[in-house]
Amino acid sequence: MPKKLSENICEAATFERIYNKHADDVHDFLYYKYGAQFNPRDKVQDAFIKLWDNCKKITLTKAKSFLFTVANNMMLNEIKHQKVVLQHRKINPKNHNNETPEFILEQEQYLEKYNKILSNLKEEQRVAFLLSKVEGKKHSEIAELLGVTQKVVEYRIYSAFNILKKELEGFKIK
Template sequence: MKESISENICDESVFNRIYNTLGHDLHNFIYYKYGSQVNADDKAQEAFIKLWNNCTKVQLDKAKSFLFTVANNLALNEIKHQKVVLKYQKSKPVKHSYETPEFILEKEQFAERYQKVLESLSEEQRVAFLLSKVEGKTHKEIAQMLDITQKVVEYRIYSAFKVLKEKLEAFKLK
């Protein structure tokens, strides 16, 4: 790149020429140096973004050095970050459970039974109940979604609760 010193990197045509000339080489440099540990495309793009953001501070004859140094540093920072993440994953905090094994078993049994009861509800009851209790929709919103009256929605939810209460009686629902 033997351009005159008067050319400014902030000029879009000059920047495009730098990008077209060095983009592929920069990508290959990062890829060959670090392999699949880092995304070479991303690091090359980030380096060009930094060059654009610092175009007034970087001289044209130093652009190549700037790009390769920045991309290399970005890749090294990514690898350092990956090491920290890996180190944290290896040293998982000890999970303490203050729940008794009986409670955990009952909770699992309840979840299984609850699923079965939900499956036994009619489709209308199940849809209205889940929209209300899981999605948090109001009765009015459910009525609009299902194109029914609000009273029908209330009835379907009430009847679903009644079935749940009857079939899950052993778990003492209130």
Template sequence: MKKDLNDSICKEVVFERIYNKYSKDLHGYLYYKYGERFNPNDKVQDAFVKLWSNCKKVSLNKAKSFLYTVANNMMLNDIKHQKVVLRHQQVHTKQHTYETPEFLLEKEQFLQRYNKVLTSLNEEQRVAFLLNKTEGKKHSEIAEMLGVTQKVVEYRIYSAFNILKKELKGFKIK
């Protein structure tokens, strides 16, 4: 029976079902945890390639954990690489806009404050908040994705929202 579980991921139908079930959520998780800059879509694809390569070693009930761990490690490796690249290179970009300098300054200052407050949130609060408010995921979906109860997700979102409201004057969310 154990061998059947190990062999079943190697079947195309089962692998396709796993891909359809976890790929979108894994992408969302990586996107909100690390941002678009590190190509979460590529990391999702690479994680599934690695799962396919190791399909005989990974049991069906460990596939989700395997995917999230592999993708997360790929992101961390990419971040380490980017730090090395940034140390050896400076990028200067010119931006032209028709907005007033005052507006641009206010927008930049608010964005900096918003990002600062977001980074001050603990990882659990930030991920739950962004998945809910930006991606539109329901509390139950986030709970399943993160492996916690729905009440925990609600608390994380509520506490993150309160921190944002307290730190940013005029912060409102629909």
């Protein structure tokens, strides 16, 4: 069927015919030129959306050229965007904190003292305390894991906590 030059792209049948004729060609062009990592199928769909948005301005003879140009430009914009994203990832943010060197030193010393006291606890106390406070396990779960009663677990945690509180200044646990 011969095409009329006066056909309007805004008509659904004409637009569908253009889509069926050129969608695969535009996709293949983008795929072979840029590869699959930039989603050429999406760019084809976006190009056809732009064609539909501008259907009154574009003649039927210019539709193919418009599609290829728009899709290619979209792909180039995507590549530029990815380059910016990669450049941004390369820039490491500066690590600033408002802590004084004295505070950092005190913190390190406190942690060192805490670890020393933990290592000096009886193994049963240390295991029960760490399972409860570090791993967040319930007393009943700890009792089941260790094969003891819940009261024994509570006593071990309580006694470990008392030793830490006595040995460390300002030691508190929520």
